[in-house]
C-alpha cells in the first residue's frame with residue numbers, strides 16, 4: 001500500500017487548454033487524444049469539458065489534464081479567467097477549411113496574452129480537418145509562417161481520420177515532453193546554484209536517450 005501511495009503522491013498534472021473558434025474540432029481532438037475515437041456527434045461545448053490521460057515520459061507517469069473550452073462567446077464568457085489560471089500549455093486550433101478560423105487566431109492570442117500567461121508557457125498551433133483535402137482554404141506555408149512569427153510549432157491534423165491519430169497524440173505528447181524538460185531545467189538550475197555540476201551533467205546524459213515526438 002505504501003508503494004502505491006507514494007506513486008500517487010508524486011504524479012504531476014499538466015493543465016493544457018485548447019482554444020479556438022467554435023466548430024474547429026476542439027472537442028473532437030481532445031476526445032481523440034483522451035478516448036482514442038472520433039465522436040459521432042458533438043454539441044457546442046458549454047463552459048469547459050475536462051478530459052485527461054495519463055502518459056509516461058522517461059519512466060515518469062504524468063497526468064495530462066485537457067481543458068476543452070467553448071468557442072462560442074456566450075458559452076465561455078463567465079469561464080475565461082478559469083481557463084488561463086495556472087495553465088501549463090496552450091493549444092490554439094483553427095480549421096484548415098475555414099479561413100476565418102485562422103484569421104481569428106490573432107484575437108485568441110490577444111486574449112491569452114491579456115491574461116498574463118507567462119512567456120515560458122509553451123503554445124502550439126493546430127490546423128484541424130486535414131482529411132477534407134478538397135476544401136482546404138489555409139495553405140500550410142501560410143500557417144507555418146504565422147506559427148514561426150509567434151514562436152509556435154504547427155501541427156496539421158485530423159481528429160476524424162484514424163490514420164492521423166498519431167499526429168493528434170504528438171500535439172499533447174510534445175507539450176508534455178517540453179513541460180517535463182522545463183521542470184528538469186529548473187531543477188538543474190537549482191542544482192547549479194548549489195554547485196552540484198557533476199549531477200547536472202549526468203542528468204543531461206540521461207535526457208539524450210529520450211525520444212520526444214517533436
Ligand SMILES: Nc1nc2c(ncn2[C@@H]2O[C@H](COP(=O)(O)OP(=O)(O)OP(=O)(O)O)[C@@H](O)[C@H]2O)c(=O)[nH]1
Nearest residue numbers: 022023024025026027028042044045071158159160
Ligand atoms: N471532417 C472532419 N470533421 C471534423 C473534424 N474534427 C471535428 N469535425 C467536425 O466538426 C464539427 C465541430 O466539432 P467540435 O469538436 O464539436 O468543435 P468545437 O471546436 O469543440 O466547437 P465548440 O465546442 O462550439 O467550441 C463536428 O461536426 C465534427 O464532427 C475533423 O478532423 N475532420
Ligand SMILES: [Mg+2]
Nearest residue numbers: 026027044045
Ligand atoms: Mg467543443
